């Protein structure tokens with residue numbers, strides 16, 4: 482369950498995860514952390530590559546770490562970087578989140594100066610997976626009946 486306590490732990494885990502970012506090219510560190518139903522946390526950082534297209538964002542690092550260990554029971558995500566505005570997942574990460582998370586799953590976008598003085602919720606921008614990727618395509622669409630004109 483998402484309590485105030487484990488929400489705080491999740492935010493701290495995302496901040497901590499940033500420490501292991503490998504970002505020599507952009508020099509932009511990102512940390513992400515998932516809260517799972519059993520209150521455990523799986524984190525990740527961005528991992529860049531000399532061939533830039535090989536770069537993996539923090540959010541996908543965390544998803545792939547978790548799913549490849551048999552964990553898909555996500556209930557919240559926190560993401561943070563080194564800038565004083567909340568950054569939000571890129572388009573590819575949004576689609577990957579969509580695969581494994583419910584559309585109403587909360588996503589906490591955390592500025593580096595959290596908790597920001599006098600800002601609502603310390604400056605956190607709270608979104609949902611569905612809010613980040615409206616009208617999305619997902620696994621259930623592949624289960625719908627097809628017109629018989631397509632490949633059988």
Ligand SMILES: O=c1ccn([C@H]2C[C@H](O)[C@@H](CO)O2)c(=O)[nH]1
Pocket residue numbers: 504507509510511526527528529536537538539540560568569570571
């Ligand atoms: O939500 C985001 C946005 C950017 N990055 C990474 C990718 C790249 O390493 C660096 C600059 O885009 O930040 C993430 O990990 N997550």
Ligand SMILES: [Zn+2]
Pocket residue numbers: 538539540541570571572573574575
């Ligand atoms: Zn991304």
